[in-house]
Amino acid sequence: MNMDIKNTIKNIILNPNVFLLKNPGTKQTIAKNTFWLTLAEGITRFLKLILIIYVARILGATEYGKFTFALAFVSLFAIFSDFGVSSITTRELAREKEKEREFPNILSLKLVLSIGTLILICFGSFFITPDPVIRGIIWILGIYIIISSFSGIIYAFFQARQKMEYEAWTKILQAVAITGAGFFVLFNFPSVQSLSLAYLFAATIALISILTFFHFKIYHLKLSFNRNIWRNVLIMSWPLALAGIFGTIYSQTDSIMMGYFGQIIQVGWYNAAYKIIGATLIPVGLVSISFFPVLSKLFKESKEKLQKSFDYYMQLMILLAVPLVIGGMTLAPKIIDFVYDSSYFPSILAFQILLIMAALSYFCNPLGQILIVSNQQKRLFWITLSGAIVNVGLNLILIPKYSLYGAAFATVVTLLLIFFLLYKFTSKFTPIKAFNLKFLFTFFGAGLSSIIMYFVISQQIVYNLNVLLSVLIGALVYLFFFWSFKKLVDLFRNWSI
Numbered sequence: 001m002n003m004d005i006k007n008t009i010k011n012i013i014l015n016p017n018v019f020l021l022k023n024p025g026t027k028q029t030i031a032k033n034t035f036w037l038t039l040a041e042g043i044t045r046f047l048k049l050i051l052i053i054y055v056a057r058i059l060g061a062t063e064y065g066k067f068t069f070a071l072a073f074v075s076l077f078a079i080f081s082d083f084g085v086s087s088i089t090t091r092e093l094a095r096e097k098e099k100e101r102e103f104p105n106i107l108s109l110k111l112v113l114s115i116g117t118l119i120l121i122c123f124g125s126f127f128i129t130p131d132p133v134i135r136g137i138i139w140i141l142g143i144y145i146i147i148s149s150f151s152g153i154i155y156a157f158f159q160a161r162q163k164m165e166y167e168a169w170t171k172i173l174q175a176v177a178i179t180g181a182g183f184f185v186l187f188n189f190p191s192v193q194s195l196s197l198a199y200l201f202a203a204t205i206a207l208i209s210i211l212t213f214f215h216f217k218i219y220h221l222k223l224s225f226n227r228n229i230w231r232n233v234l235i236m237s238w239p240l241a242l243a244g245i246f247g248t249i250y251s252q253t254d255s256i257m258m259g260y261f262g263q264i265i266q267v268g269w270y271n272a273a274y275k276i277i278g279a280t281l282i283p284v285g286l287v288s289i290s291f292f293p294v295l296s297k298l299f300k301e302s303k304e305k306l307q308k309s310f311d312y313y314m315q316l317m318i319l320l321a322v323p324l325v326i327g328g329m330t331l332a333p334k335i336i337d338f339v340y341d342s343s344y345f346p347s348i349l350a351f352q353i354l355l356i357m358a359a360l361s362y363f364c365n366p367l368g369q370i371l372i373v374s375n376q377q378k379r380l381f382w383i384t385l386s387g388a389i390v391n392v393g394l395n396l397i398l399i400p401k402y403s404l405y406g407a408a409f410a411t412v413v414t415l416l417l418i419f420f421l422l423y424k425f426t427s428k429f430t431p432i433k434a435f436n437l438k439f440l441f442t443f444f445g446a447g448l449s450s451i452i453m454y455f456v457i458s459q460q461i462v463y464n465l466n467v468l469l470s471v472l473i474g475a476l477v478y479l480f481f482f483w484s485f486k487k488l489v490d491l492f493r494n495w496s497i
Contacts, residue, residue: 037290040168041282044175049339051182052275055195056268056340058186065268067192069259070137072271073128074121074145076256081117081149084240085110085233086156087292087372092236093160094293095300103157104224106233110153111223114146121145128260133193140196147203148174154214162293166218174206239377246381246388253388254407257395263403270404272344273351276335280328280358283320284365287313291366295373303431306373310432313366315442321362322446323478326454327471328355334467346404353408360415367422367434374430383421387414449481 056064089106092099121142125135151170158167181198185191215221255274258267291313298306328335332352336344371380391414398406426434456462457474465473 036165036168037285040171041285043172045279045282047175047179049275049279051179053339054183054186056272056344058190059192059195061265061268061272061343063192064271065259065264065266066134066137067195068271069255069264069267070134070141070192070196071145072255072259072267073125073138074142076253077117077121077124077142078145078149079241079245080120081114081146082110082152082241083113083234084237084243084377085113086152087240088233088237089153089156090159090293091296091372093157094162094296100157100160100219102226102229102233103219104222105226105229107153107221108223108225109230109233110150114150117149118142118146128256137192137196140193140200144196144200144203147200147207151207151210154210157214157219159293164290166213170206170210170213173209174203177202177206236377239381240372243377243381243384246384253392254395254399254404254411257399258403258407261400263399266346266403269344269347270350270407272340273336273347273354273404273408276339276351277354277358280324280355281361284317284362287316288365288369292369292373295369299373307432310366310370311436311438313369314363314439317362317366318439318442318446319482321359322443323450323453323474324362325355325359326450327457327474327478328352328358330454330457331463331467331470331474334463334470338467350404350408353405353412357408357412357415360412360419364415364419364422367419367426370426370430370432371422374432376425376429379425379429383418383425386421387418390414390417445482445485449478449485452481453478 055067059067085106089103093103122139125138125142129135129138151174154170155167158164178199181202182195185194185198211221255267255271258264258270291309295306295309295313298309329352332348332355333345336348336351340347368380368383371377391410394410394413395407398410402409423434426432453474456477457470462470462473
């Protein structure tokens with residue numbers, strides 16, 4: 001392993017163009033794609049987080065609550081504009097490059113789905129709120145979400161070719177545009193309506209740029225309306241679409257219900273916590289996008305290599321999830337105070353509860369991906385349907401009494417159910433062994449290292465530092481002791497042999 005790391009570092013230094021732009025092998029391809037996605041997500045999440053912090057501070061919890069309520073509502077419909085088509089496109093094009101000739105038909109299908117979704121959003125807005133101001137915000141953000149979602153089909157093409165550097169550049173462009181436009185209106189025309197228009201303007205500019213680059217550099221854009229191809233794609237994608245719909249329900253219904261019950265300021269507190277949780281989930285998305293095309297390819301080529309890649313995938317998730325929960329809960333008050341201000345202190349407990357949900361998401365992701373790779377997307381549909389039913393029921397019971405804390409608890413229970421079902425279905429319907437001793441050793445090492453990290457960062461001399469320094473010290477302590485644990489295990493294995 002050490003030799004692999006040394007060789008990788010050497011290749012980066014001596015051949016940066018090969019490492020950053022070429023796909024000579026599986027490991028290097030995953031490393032390259034993860035690098036680009038990490039760069040893009042790091043920049044975009046940082047810019048958007050800075051923007052959201054200023055939005056929350058300048059507009060206040062009530063106005064911020066209106067914005068996040070409207071955004072949660074339109075996000076509930078966003079899955080209809082994709083209907084699982086992007087994931088199927090990546091999977092099918094990664095397996096057979098010849099299927100790229102069907103892309104014009106997929107593009108036209110995406111366009112039709114987007115137009116239909118926008119009509120649904122506008123129609124649904126009359127039933128979710130009597131407030132004409134919020135309804136107008138929903139319409140603006142509805143167009144924004146459709147335009148942003150349309151980029152997803154282009155990203156699917158990039159992912160199939162395992163050229164995530166193109167996706168990275170375009171995502172950075174969109175984030176810069178949204179952040180720039182957002183700050184402009186916040187400092188000159190501070191209102192929820194102006195902020196919504198800024199999001200729409202930036203997304204439009206970004207999409208035009210993406211389509212122009214794609215058309216002239218990657219694949220000549222054109223539309224084709226072959227109903228047979230549409231039918232074949234939809235037959236494969238509908239389970240993913242319904243899974244996405246129900247997944248969106250259990251991730252967005254809490255904010256929508258709180259808004260419907262008139263708890264607008266609580267929506268602001270809840271989403272303040274959720275935005276930080278979203279930042280902690282960045283590694284999940286990065287690793288998933290990098291692994292998905294590789295796993296899709298290995299599924300047809302080698303079950304042994306598929307298992308090996310899955311093991312590496314799951315170990316990486318364990319390595320990241322365990323310290324996230326322990327460190328995040330310890331530093332939660334300082335994190336909320338640093339990102340927002342004292343008016344958002346009610347978000348602290350919700351943030352601590354949602355950290356458990358974030359960790360479960362790390363474990364669920366590899367299992368969900370392997371179900372899709374194994375052509376078991378129908379199983380994923382039933383899993384998310386179960387999660388959505390449980391989540392809606394719990395929210396109806398808990399939100400009226402416990403508000404944002406009840407919503408957070410409902411989300412955790414939902415993820416626990418989903419994890420259990422994913423594990424059961426993966427073990428039964430895929431060639432993957434969903435659990436082995438490697439995971440146990442990794443979990444034990446991560447847990448032990450995290451406990452040591454906790455004792456360090458909870459000391460007043462460290463805890464009272466700037467929160468960024470506390471996080472950095474905690475991360476270094478964790479990595480050092482996990483590395484030491486791994487060295488000790490390797491030494492014991494060699495001694496036993």
